[in-house]
Amino acid sequence: MKNIIPPVKGTRDFYPQQMAIRVWLYNIIRQVSESFGYQEWDAPFLESLELYAAKSNEEMVKEQSYVFEDRGGKLITLRPELTPSLARMVAQKQNVLVFPLRWWSFGPFWRYERPQKGRTREFFQWNVDLLGPDSPEADAENVAVLATFFKTVGLTPKEVLIMVSDRCLLDAQLSAFDIPAESRAAVSAWIDQRDKLSAEAWRAKASELGLSDEQLSQIEAMLADKELWKNSAELIRFFKAIETLGLSDYVRFDAGIVRGFTYYTGTVFEAWEVGGDIRRSILGGGRYDKLLADVGGDRLPAVGYAMGDVVITLMLEKYGLLPKDLKVSPAPVLVTVFDHERLLESYALASELRRTGLSVTCYPEPAKLPKQFKFADRMGIRLVTVVGPDEAAAGKVTLKDLARGKQVTVAREKAAEAIRQALAKVLAS
RNA sequence: GUGGCUGUAGCUCAAUCGGCAGAGCACUUGACUGUGGAUCAAGGUGUUGCGGGUUCAAGCCCCGUCAGCCACCCCA
CATH class of the missing domain: 3.40.50.800 (Anticodon-binding domain)
Structure with missing residues (x-):
């Protein structure tokens, strides 16, 4: 390799071999999405910066987005996620679209991060959103799409689980522990970090947040309580619906699921490898009932998730589930x-x-x-x-x-x- | 943004104490003038990432820089 200009950091070259895998994944995603009646759609890859302001995670907008000034002096962002675009597009045609709305999409996204295993700066995401209903049963259907995807690619509950919680439940618990409303966001973020920090470091942060020893032990008990969901009428209905859909094996309650995006309002979920070495959520999603109003539309309940292609491909590779001998020559x-x-x-x-x-x-x-x-x-x-x-x-x-x-x-x-x-x-x- | 590891042929890697640039695969050509894989033969395989320093001598030691990988942060 002499004078070949190197590729942009964090991008991937799709030679026909890799492209065949990408198309294979896309076809499965389409098949699963459409089996639930979701329609394929897409948004622009370029959006204005203000679309993301205060709607997403703050760090994602300020430090992880590709932002540049166009020739007219306007700040343009390479989309780091799809949900704000979805909210914008639905709000624009709120009186025209047919609800309940089921949309799915698979396309490229960009985040300016340090590349490492399972993470690139340019990646593809599968987005599945259900807008209109605000019921736990709607949440269950949305989760069912992704559980069906796991089933279709051959990932079993021994390898992957969908962990579910509800921000309302968490908030009620924190309230019951006398944690003031203004510090609950920080406490939630701290709970989200529990798997990443050592037990000592995690506990040490508790006092920084102003939590008493009693509150710390209350929270630890809460996180250990596998039956806590029974305190939530919504989660009871959610798990009943999951059971009816025949997917209980794939879905678990976990009070430690919080999610970083600020727009989530209720159910939140993430998929994780079971006891494996992929220490990274495979996908994440949840209910975001206020986002449409935040971008200027009428209030519209919504639930959805996003799965990146990089980590799921790692998983499929690890468990030998990627197809072998994919045809790379179209002409026989x-x-x-x-x-x-x-x-x-x-x-x-x-x-x-x-x-x-x-x-x-x-x-x-x-x-x-x-x-x-x-x-x-x-x-x-x-x-x-x-x-x-x-x-x-x-x-x-x-x-x-x-x-x-x-x-x-x-x-x-x-x-x-x-x-x-x-x-x-x-x-x- | 922070830390660690690694940069040698197209690819995977080797090179002893600092002492002449190596192997396999791949590639090109030929044994095969109308038939692929297999075998064999002959061959390019190269600014040792880049720049500087120490030394009689640097792939190896030192400094800088760039790139890649891994971990953190955050997230898909």
């Missing part, structure tokens, strides 16, 4: 060029075959046959045609199946049919 047929004089004859044959609906690659220049066969082999092209002087004189085409190592010579009019038959043959392996 190579038309070889026998010599310089027959180049255009090959083009003509390839064109004939394409008109019958086949995908066909034609070697673009005369070359030795071994070279062309090797090309086909390395590209994963299964069938090769040869038209040399013998075939041309007899009006025939030789067709070799590289996978089976067998070849036949057929009349040129029958070539397309013979190719279809050969492709239909299942390999012994």
Whole structure:
């Protein structure tokens, strides 16, 4: 690598091999989303900075967003998340859209962070949102989409769990512990950090926040209480609905789930690897009933989540769930060029075959046959045609199946049919 | 923004105490003048990330810098 300009830090190059995986993931996401009746949509990749101001996590806007001034002097942001755009677009057409609204999206996002395992500066996110209803059953349906995704890709509850809590429940508990409303946000953030800090460091921060020893032990008891959800009428309904949907295995209550975004108002959830070494949430989401009003629309209840492609791909790779031998060559047929004089004859044959609906690659220049066969082999092209002087004189085409190592010579009019038959043959392996 | 580790051929890596730049894979060409994978032969494989310093001598030691990876912060 001499004078090659390096890629931008934190970006990924999608060579055909990686692109095939990305498309594979996209297809599963689409299939799962649409099986619940969600519609695909997308927002601009560029938004104005003020869309995110005070709506998202403050650090994300101030330090992790790509912001630049356009030629007109306006501050433009490369979208770091999708939800504010969703709120904006729904608010714009609130009287036109049909509710309940189910929308899903898969596209690129940018955050200026230090790249590391499972994190890049440019990444893709799957967003699934349900707007209109404010019921726990709606939350359950939204969570069901993602549990169904896990099931579809082959991740079991032994490998991944969706941890659920409710900010209202947390707030009520903190209130019951006599923690004043103005410090609850900081206390919530501190609770969110519990898995990341050592027990000593975490407890030490409690006194910094002005918590008494009694309050600390009350909070620790709360976090350990697996039955706390039974104090919440909403969570009782939520888990009942999850059970009815047949997905209880994937969903657990955890009072320690808080989430960083300030716009969440009720149910919050994250998916985590079970006891594994991926110390990072696979996805996160929750209810955000006030966001639409915050961007200037009428109040509209909403619930949704976002899953990044980087961590989920790590998970799938770790558990051997990524597809092997993804097809990277779209055309299963190579038309070889026998010599310089027959180049255009090959083009003509390839064109004939394409008109019958086949995908066909034609070697673009005369070359030795071994070279062309090797090309086909390395590209994963299964069938090769040869038209040399013998075939041309007899009006025939030789067709070799590289996978089976067998070849036949057929009349040129029958070539397309013979190719279809050969492709239909299942390999012994 | 903070800390740690690592930079050698296209890729994965080796090089003893500081003493002449190495292996495998891949690539190109040829054994195969109408047939891929396998085997064999011949070959480019190179500013040792970059800049400076110490030394008779630096891939190796020192300083700086850049890049990558990993952890923290935060998050998907």
